[in-house]
Amino acid sequence: MSLANQIKNQHLMWRAGFGPAVEQLADLPDISSKQLYKALQKASSKKPEYIDVADDFLKGLWAGIDEVGRQQKIKDMKEEDRKKIQQKQRESVRSLNLNWLNVFINTDAQLREKMAFFWHGHFACRNLNVFYQQGLLDVIRRNALGSFRDMLHEISKSAAMLNFLNNQQNRKDHPNENFAREVMELFTLGRGNYTENDVKEAARAFTGWSSDLKGQFVFRRFQHDFGSKTLLGKTGNYDGNEVLDILLSQKQTAKFITQKVYKFFVNDKVDDEKVNWLADRFYQSTYDIGKLMEDIFTSDWFYEEKNIGSKIKSPIELMAGIQRMLPMKLENEESMTFLQRALGQMLFYPPNVAGWPGGKTWIDSSSLMLRMRIPQLINDVDELNIKTKDDDDQMMGKKAQEDGMKPMGYGKRSVIKATIDWKEYIGHFVRQKADSFGEKVQKEQLIGSLASNLLQTKSGVSSELIKQYADAGSKESFIKTATLQLMSTPEYQLC
Amino acid sequence: MVIKRREFIQVGSLATASLMVPKFLKAFEARNMVPAGNKVLVILQLSGGNDGLNTVIPYRNDIYYKSRPRLGIERSKILSLTDEAGLHPALTGFKELYDDGSLGIMNSVGYPNPDRSHFRSMDIWHTGSESKEYWTNGWLGRYLDAQCKGCDKPTYALELDDTLSLAMKGEEAKAIAMKDPKRLFGTANQRFFKDVMQQHKDEPGEQPVDYLYKTLSETVSSAEYIFEKSKFHPSKADYPKTDLGQNLKTIASLIFSDINTKVYYVSHGSFDTHINQQFQQQNLFTQMNDAVKAFTKDLKDNGRFNDVLLMTFSEFGRRVSQNASGGTDHGTANNMFLIGDGIKEKGLINPMPDLSDLDEGDLKYKVDFKNVYATVLKNWLAADDMAILKKKYDYLKFV
Secondary structure (H helix, E strand, O other): OOHHHHHHHHHHHHHHOOOOOHHHOOOOOOOOHHHHHHHHHHHOOOOOOOOOOOOHHHHHHHHOHHHHHHOOHHHHOOHHHHHHHHHHHHHHHHHHHHHHHHHHHHOOOHHHHHHHHHHHHHOOOOOOOHHHHHHHHHHHHHHOOOEHHHHHHHHHOOHHHHHHOOHHHOEOOEOOOHHHHHHHHHHHOOOOOOOHHHHHHHHHHOOOEEEOOOOOEEEOHHHOOOOOEEEOOEEEOOOHHHHHHHHHHOHHHHHHHHHHHHHHHOOOOOOHHHHHHHHHHHHHOOOEHHHHHHHHHOOOHHHOHHHOOOOEOOHHHHHHHHHHHOOEEEOOOHHHHHHHHHHOOOOOOOOOOOOOOOHHHHOOHHHHHHHHHHHHHHHHOOEOOOOOOOOHHHHOOHHHHHHOOOOOOOOOOOEOOEEEOHHHHHHHHHHHOHHHHOOOOOHHHHHHHHHHHHOOOOOOOOHHHHHHHOOOOOHHHHHHHHHHHHOOOOHHHEO | OOOOHHHHHHOOOHHHHHHOOOHHHHHHHHOOOOOOOOOEEEEEEEEOOOOHHHOEEOOOOHHHHHHOOOOOOOHHHOEEOOOOOEEOOOOHHHHHHHHHOOEEEEEEEEOOOOOOOHHHHHHHHHHOOOOOOOOOOOHHHHHHHHHOOOOOOOOOEEEOOOOOOHHHEOOOOEOEEOOOHHHHHHHHOOHHHHHHHHHOOOOOOOOHHHHHHHHHHHHHHHHHHHHHHHOOOOOOOOOOOOHHHHHHHHHHHHHHOOOOOOEEEEEEEOOOOOOOHHHHHHHHHHHHHHHHHHHHHHHHHOOOOOOEEEEEEEOOOEOOOOOOOOOOOEOOOEEEEEEOOOOOOOEEOOOOOOOOOOEOOEOOOOEEHHHHHHHHHHHHOOOOHHHHHOOOOOOOOOO
């Protein structure tokens, strides 16, 4: 059909998913955006499979954990055992990270996983127990396109969140306000829409909300404050469930969530009119996320020029997007966690409960240069030559002990050992642009076609520049090197 | 003829630059002296929560030894400072600085409603926010915003690391993070980056891609500038071959070059000593001691010790009692070292922490770290502390 159509569809794939996959290249110019969105919805309609990566050793422990707890053995656990468990937990969470990243790259259910990725940042949680994390991940994936109300309730009862926000310590005689505060400030109403008293009263309602050793929700009656509470103008002997519903009954919650969704999926610059329109409908539909996303992705304004290529890709979107376009085999998966850390976004390790701020915060001189070098690093097995910062939540001081008094050089050099299947990539490109591949085709035309697939920005990149750097030895090598160069530009950082 | 520094740099190649070095600078070079410059702040972050009680030790306090039967440092090994306090045995260089009157110790620094999570507490120190606020830019980043309005090289603040800390990210400007000026120059100087920059045509109106090109351009300019400066008067002194040692050597070299950088940021760690604290802290302190010793000597030998304030901090201290694994757990208030010939208050600036007045086993803070920031910003860096910290904080008197 047209280039304009192709760009629109790519726009949809970058926002409603993790970028166009190389297999889609041939279809993108012809299908309509509405058709594409329907296909995305359909592919995301099945219930997601539970992701379970926990180490067998941990599973064994987990199975017997009730027994262990009863025998008070945890307190007497030997230091080496405790260390071993912590080590295994860390490895398992890292495994969960790589596993989910692979889902982003390979799944057809792009819409659901992208939505879950958004919720992962919204309901940000750091917890070093892989079972809790798996549980939380399942909650957001199952509810990603469903009811925000259901998701909020499930998350508030998840072991991961209750522990992370210290609700285990929230008791009638000794309330801990952290959980109630973050639920109001970050998950529902947003700052400035409640008082400190509301937080105190809400905290009382959540007293006794806890989890057992296995991570199942437990309501500890003797810790619960059954008394009357007043918050947001309502009075009653509320429990946690009722408080959550009160928060949802506030239109502000719909507005707060919708605005965040708009910023993440449409444009950093908020259009108040559109947000209000969407929020009203979101509220009326009783927080139906699927309908909200359909409102956005099937609207005309979503495809306006000012929204296309306007968003700086998050590190995850950048990394997944590259791998969706360049089919590749990774020999050393750890390089993917290294890159996440170096670029400032690691799944399951949000900086704090407010999640990742996004936008321009992804870019500084170090991160920009690294981002622009990634295609070459993947292709050339080049040295990375950088060291990421310590994360004591992950390492707990271990690094210093291992290095001791050894003289330090520039730290570990990490290499991304990947083999790109260029044949497949070129095959799909040829199927899309057969006329670009003919004998008499000009290099500029080839570059133009490649650029139209890879870049979403209004300002292009000069084809002279790409021609200069591409390898003109053969048509195949030209396509390969031009692709890598295009992916190494500032323009490629946007979607 | 007054050569404005910015013009002088933009001329470009090294050959041209050396031709244009004013005679008086060349004279200084010959005498091995560098012209006294503006004040410089060096921040040494002790990552992981350093145990302050075993750093500046209340060796006459019974409570200390009662709470730390295994972990308490042997009295005979402690480096005495006063009747009440002494330093960890590995900090011999710090003891010398104390004797020379160039070491100040600020005790019990913290903030209200302390957070004991590494990330959270470090973010609070980096941003200067209250404990329950989530700010997304750092205090030094905002300092850079103020200094660097419309500048093309955000090098007023420099971090010695491969990735940039939150502390150094402003609302608009972001500092440069690098460990090795030569390596940074090599990476940024790739032909492709420069060519990509040159072919870029600005579209009318503000485009999202502009921010990326601006960052790229600043990176390339800064890398060249920093590399040039690093060769101007590099330090010839001996520094330990540890990360910290080499980073401080790089900082010294840049200070001697009269680069426009006013703030340097460097980290050491990890001090998260839940287990086996004696060994780990001893190691880290030895590295820190040797590196700081070399650094201060180098600065003195080059007549710059007056202009430099070295400040250490950690995101929290640790609990008063030891735990069951030969270590300590996350705590709250901690001490800060303030080093330099320009400090106005020396030795123990305020009283040692009161171990009989704890908050559920944790030290109570007496000085809010934002007061320290305000003091340093206003009195040392001549910056608008109120705009940077978004609030008026009282000034302390150490500088």
